[in-house]
Amino acid sequence: MLRLCCILSVLWVAAAHSLPPDKVSAFHIIKTRSIDLNNAHGLAMETRLEKSVKPTGYRLELEPYLEDGLFKGHVSINVTWLEDTDEISVHCAHEIEITNTEVKATFPNTKEIQKVSVKRVSMDIKKPIVTLRLEKSIPKGSEGHLVFGFNGTMETENTEAFFKTTYMEQETERIVAATQLRPNNARRMFPCFDEPGYKTPFQLSVVRPRNMIALSNVPVARTEEITGEPNAVWDHFEMTPPMSTFTLGLVIAELNQLADSKQLQNEKEDSSIELRVWGRPEYHQALEGVNEKLFTVFKEIANFWRVSLPLKRLDIVALPNYQGVKPADNWGLIVFKESDLASKGYLQLAQELSYQWLGAFTTPAWWSDAHLNKALVGYLAAETAFKINNGSEMEGKWPMTVLYSLYYEFSKRYPHSRITGMKQETASTKIELLFRMFNYTFGGDTFREGLREFIKERKFKTFTGDHVWNALTAAAIKDNKIPKDLDVRTIANSWIEKDRLPLITVKRNYKSKSAHVTQKVYLRERPHDVPDAAKMSWWAPLVIAREDALDFNKGTTTIWMKNQKELEINDLPGEEHFIIVNPEEIAPFPVNYDDENWRLLANYLQTNNRLRIPELTRAKLLHDAWNLAYAGDLAFATAFNMTLFLREERHHLVWDPVFTMIDHIGKHICECMHEKFQAYVRTLLTPLYEELIKDEREDEENWRKNLRGHTKTFLCQAGYAPCIKEAQEQFSKWMQAKNPDEGNPIANQYICPVFKYGSKKEWEFGLQRVINFPPSRKQSERTYLLKTLAGCPVDVYKINRLLNLSVLEGNGNFTETDLFLIFSMVSGSPHGHTTLFHFLNNNWNDLKEKFQSKTNLWDNLITSATSQFTTQAGLELVSNLYVAHQGEFGSAEHIIEKSMRNIREEAKWSDANLPVIDKWLDWYLSVYNVNDKVAKN
Ligand SMILES: *[C@@H]1O[C@H](CO)[C@@H](O)[C@H](O)[C@H]1NC(C)=O
Ligand SMILES: *[C@@H]1O[C@H](CO)[C@@H](O)[C@H](O)[C@H]1NC(C)=O
Ligand SMILES: *[C@@H]1O[C@H](CO)[C@@H](O)[C@H](O)[C@H]1NC(C)=O
Numbered sequence: 001m002l003r004l005c006c007i008l009s010v011l012w013v014a015a016a017h018s019l020p021p022d023k024v025s026a027f028h029i030i031k032t033r034s035i036d037l038n039n040a041h042g043l044a045m046e047t048r049l050e051k052s053v054k055p056t057g058y059r060l061e062l063e064p065y066l067e068d069g070l071f072k073g074h075v076s077i078n079v080t081w082l083e084d085t086d087e088i089s090v091h092c093a094h095e096i097e098i099t100n101t102e103v104k105a106t107f108p109n110t111k112e113i114q115k116v117s118v119k120r121v122s123m124d125i126k127k128p129i130v131t132l133r134l135e136k137s138i139p140k141g142s143e144g145h146l147v148f149g150f151n152g153t154m155e156t157e158n159t160e161a162f163f164k165t166t167y168m169e170q171e172t173e174r175i176v177a178a179t180q181l182r183p184n185n186a187r188r189m190f191p192c193f194d195e196p197g198y199k200t201p202f203q204l205s206v207v208r209p210r211n212m213i214a215l216s217n218v219p220v221a222r223t224e225e226i227t228g229e230p231n232a233v234w235d236h237f238e239m240t241p242p243m244s245t246f247t248l249g250l251v252i253a254e255l256n257q258l259a260d261s262k263q264l265q266n267e268k269e270d271s272s273i274e275l276r277v278w279g280r281p282e283y284h285q286a287l288e289g290v291n292e293k294l295f296t297v298f299k300e301i302a303n304f305w306r307v308s309l310p311l312k313r314l315d316i317v318a319l320p321n322y323q324g325v326k327p328a329d330n331w332g333l334i335v336f337k338e339s340d341l342a343s344k345g346y347l348q349l350a351q352e353l354s355y356q357w358l359g360a361f362t363t364p365a366w367w368s369d370a371h372l373n374k375a376l377v378g379y380l381a382a383e384t385a386f387k388i389n390n391g392s393e394m395e396g397k398w399p400m401t402v403l404y405s406l407y408y409e410f411s412k413r414y415p416h417s418r419i420t421g422m423k424q425e426t427a428s429t430k431i432e433l434l435f436r437m438f439n440y441t442f443g444g445d446t447f448r449e450g451l452r453e454f455i456k457e458r459k460f461k462t463f464t465g466d467h468v469w470n471a472l473t474a475a476a477i478k479d480n481k482i483p484k485d486l487d488v489r490t491i492a493n494s495w496i497e498k499d500r501l502p503l504i505t506v507k508r509n510y511k512s513k514s515a516h517v518t519q520k521v522y523l524r525e526r527p528h529d530v531p532d533a534a535k536m537s538w539w540a541p542l543v544i545a546r547e548d549a550l551d552f553n554k555g556t557t558t559i560w561m562k563n564q565k566e567l568e569i570n571d572l573p574g575e576e577h578f579i580i581v582n583p584e585e586i587a588p589f590p591v592n593y594d595d596e597n598w599r600l601l602a603n604y605l606q607t608n609n610r611l612r613i614p615e616l617t618r619a620k621l622l623h624d625a626w627n628l629a630y631a632g633d634l635a636f637a638t639a640f641n642m643t644l645f646l647r648e649e650r651h652h653l654v655w656d657p658v659f660t661m662i663d664h665i666g667k668h669i670c671e672c673m674h675e676k677f678q679a680y681v682r683t684l685l686t687p688l689y690e691e692l693i694k695d696e697r698e699d700e701e702n703w704r705k706n707l708r709g710h711t712k713t714f715l716c717q718a719g720y721a722p723c724i725k726e727a728q729e730q731f732s733k734w735m736q737a738k739n740p741d742e743g744n745p746i747a748n749q750y751i752c753p754v755f756k757y758g759s760k761k762e763w764e765f766g767l768q769r770v771i772n773f774p775p776s777r778k779q780s781e782r783t784y785l786l787k788t789l790a791g792c793p794v795d796v797y798k799i800n801r802l803l804n805l806s807v808l809e810g811n812g813n814f815t816e817t818d819l820f821l822i823f824s825m826v827s828g829s830p831h832g833h834t835t836l837f838h839f840l841n842n843n844w845n846d847l848k849e850k851f852q853s854k855t856n857l858w859d860n861l862i863t864s865a866t867s868q869f870t871t872q873a874g875l876e877l878v879s880n881l882y883v884a885h886q887g888e889f890g891s892a893e894h895i896i897e898k899s900m901r902n903i904r905e906e907a908k909w910s911d912a913n914l915p916v917i918d919k920w921l922d923w924y925l926s927v928y929n930v931n932d933k934v935a936k937n
């Protein structure tokens with residue numbers, strides 16, 4: 001008897017540190033994006049400065065001593081008093097030493113500027129805040145300035161705040177000094193009002209070595225010699241437009257400009273901006289083409305906004321040894337890691353350029369609004385990259401990867417319970433998808449118009465979500481894209497406020513050509529007993545594609561489900577034509593239909609007309625059907641019928657959800673049906689695989705490589721004979737090696753299939769390698785081997801042999817950690833956990849004694865041996881054990897009780913679904929499984 005799931009667990013564990021499978025593919029995307037948000041969460045809690053004065057301009061002079069990593073500075077901050085006060089607080093990190101202060105003010109009545117003496121300068125012990133106590137209160141409406149002399153050390157541990165780093169070139173060490181002041185690091189460079197809402201002009205002067213250049217947000221106005229200092233000069237920069245402290249930027253380094261900078265003319269406003277790229281001379285070759293790329297992306301984004309940046313030029317720098325996970329997106333000066341700027345894609349560049357508008361030109365009012373900013377930037381960057389190169393760097397997978405992760409996460413009983421840090425990230429991803437939804441439902445023109453109005457109104461200011469939503473509402477109403485009683489803010493908030501998504505169910509009435517539409521919370525994990533589920537509802541757009549007028553490009557009208565639980569829609573096609581609601585994943589929700597509509601869809605997909613439905617929609621139909629069946633909302637026979645068209649399907653996007661579902665359903669099917677299910681998997685995947693191996697090329701696209709790899713892995717796990725043969729041939733090389741313990745000559749992918757379908761002898765050979773594993777070799781290799789030895793076999797003999805040896809006989813080559821590993825791996829396969837159960841049952845007294853003082857191991861054994869059953873028969877086994885040894889479970893008493901509760905729930909699923917699955921598989925195999933290549937084990 002064969003089981004699939006255990007093997008997959010091995011595979012996924014190895015591949016992605018036990019993330020759930022849906023997460024695996026999305027993980028790399030999420031990882032690279034998560035930095036600023038994790039930050040933002042903590043930042044939202046930050047204490048804010050008193051609003052007694054506000055800054056209106058900075059004059060900042062910096063003298064860095066690069067060799068020593070020190071700097072001296074002087075800042076004069078123009079301020080206006082907003083209330084009568086004798087106290088002023090500014091941000092200033094503890095590492096900054098304030099050497100002198102001075103305050104001057106012009107009182108509203110006198111017009112004369114006066115010096116006000118400072119009684120005390122005190123630094124808050126915990127917070128990076130300095131407070132000046134003045135000799136007298138200054139009245140509201142006064143203007144003046146605060147002056148600070150200060151010094152500090154440059155950051156050298158990382159590339160944050162005002163940092164210094166070095167690199168080697170031509171065998172000499174070169175120094176770089178630069179800033180990354182996002183999100184709140186300006187206070188580590190100079191005393192300031194370090195909150196995004198304070199937008200003021202900056203006038204910066206900096207001393208630099210003569211052989212380097214200094215770049216900042218704006219061009220240098222003049223360079224000044226320093227008397228007695230032949231090797232350094234002052235660079236005085238122009239005044240910047242009003243901007244937040246975190247967008248201030250500075251780079252001092254030996255950089256050269258890449259030839260052929262581009263000038264971009266703005267026709268309408270009669271302004272222009274110069275786009276320049278900088279790098280060290282030795283790196284210029286790697287940056288070839290970046291000028292053109294920058295020009296293309298900038299033009300695209302500028303054309304989206306049609307509101308020119310108030311900048312004469314934009315500098316893009318490839319900074320040697322810059323370590324930041326994200327580029328430093330100063331206004332007018334974006335600093336990249338060298339390799340990031342040299343890389344092929346457009347997405348990151350598009351993101352960084354978008355921040356010049358959203359983030360710098362207009363800025364989130366507070367850090368709690370940062371995820372909205374990020375979502376909009378993320379959406380626009382993806383759209384831009386798509387426009388430029390068809391999204392080829394994302395292989396067309398946006399928004400699918402992120403969307404499927406959301407479906408998976410939000411349909412759990414407890415969303416975010418596993419990876420808490422993801423919460424902010426998923427929140428932002430969801431908003432990104434909402435922007436996509438509005439773009440579709442209003443149409444691109446209206447959507448753009450709304451956002452343009454938004455930026456026109458908010459430039460040089462800050463914004464909150466409401467500013468964005470209200471601008472979109474105004475545009476949509478003006479263009480008649482939504483009914484007057486709708487507003488975007490209400491719609492958006494119905495999605496943003498909850499960590500759930502709706503499931504829309506469409507039951508057609510074929511006689512009256514109408515349909516009854518309902519919404520409820522989408523729950524996949526059972527039991528579906530989520531508190532407040534009944535109260536939740538959404539404002540959901542219903543876009544309908546219909547077979548009798550199939551056109552996915554033309555904007556169809558949207559029917560809004562206005563927070564209603566149910567809705568009637570009319571004028572649908574007749575009984576011979578299907579409908580598709582929410583095609584192209586316009587809004588993030590799955591859709592269920594009546595059986596007849598599913599049947600029409602399944603049949604259509606099996607015809608050559610299939611390609612008239614775009615791949616993202618084909619994938620959605622498949623994804624929704626299987627997940628709904630898994631959730632218990634759709635009959636499996638219907639869901640399985642939605643896979644029949646895969647015989648002809650070759651698009652990787654459509655196959656994407658298939659592997660996850662094979663894994664999930666494989667895990668839920670009882671042992672009794674696994675052989676059939678695996679035959680189904682082989683039948684499903686073989687035609688695709690045989691075609692994919694025909695045209696293997698070195699320079700092929702990634703998706704093709706990945707698809708072939710996935711298909712092969714899943715076929716191997718399902719016992720596809722050519723694959724097992726290949727694995728055994730490889731494995732025999734190891735068995736013939738003179739000193740097999742010196743190292744493993746074969747790729748990991750071959751090991752599991754051999755332990756699963758190979759002989760006892762081959763498995764035993766593996767076991768001996770674990771026993772004799774030399775301490776000098778990498779222990780992770782031993783761990784991998786032990787995991788596969790325990791998790792892959794389906795042969796009861798192999799599992800018992802391992803358990804006898806390591807547990808009963810207490811062979812000293814196995815540590816306690818090994819036992820934990822063995823239990824958990826064995827329990828991952830139905831065959832394994834059943835064997836483990838019997839092992840426990842048969843050796844109860846021995847085991848009880850052995851683990852008497854090892855509560856953790858005992859608890860782990862009881863969990864592994866009892867928790868994985870899913871049927872009535874399994875429940876009986878576990879209950880009998882419970883009764884037979886009542887009172888003897890000790891610390892594990894509550895564990896077995898919990899197991900029985902869970903099995904009861906699982907058994908309900910099995911009772912309802914297994915007979916249907918069994919019958920369908922019988923039918924399917926009798927029709928399609930004619931040339932099955934199965935390995936005998
Ligand atoms: C500060 O105020 C003075 C006097 O009003 C003005 O001349 C100067 O330009 C201001 N500086 C900045 C950076 O705004
Ligand atoms: C900062 O300035 C003070 C006073 O001039 C001096 O004592 C101190 O050593 C300076 N610190 C650094 C790091 O230069
Ligand atoms: C983008 O994809 C479309 C449709 O798949 C195709 O017609 C077009 O040629 C592609 N464009 C580029 C630049 O690859």
Ligand SMILES: *[C@@H]1O[C@H](CO)[C@@H](O)[C@H](O)[C@H]1NC(C)=O
Nearest residue numbers: 595598599602635637638641
């Ligand atoms: C599944 O498809 C087969 C073949 O088209 C058909 O005979 C069967 O009725 C379908 N089952 C369901 C539940 O739609």
Ligand SMILES: *[C@@H]1O[C@H](CO)[C@@H](O)[C@H](O)[C@H]1NC(C)=O
Nearest residue numbers: 796797798800801802804808
């Ligand atoms: C494991 O041990 C039991 C008894 O202790 C024995 O009956 C069984 O044959 C052993 N199985 C293997 C595969 O060694």
Ligand SMILES: *[C@@H]1O[C@H](CO)[C@@H](O)[C@H](O)[C@H]1NC(C)=O
Nearest residue numbers: 771772805810811812813814
């Ligand atoms: C490891 O296993 C070998 C072979 O079974 C045995 O001879 C040896 O004593 C074991 N080592 C320990 C520390 O028990």
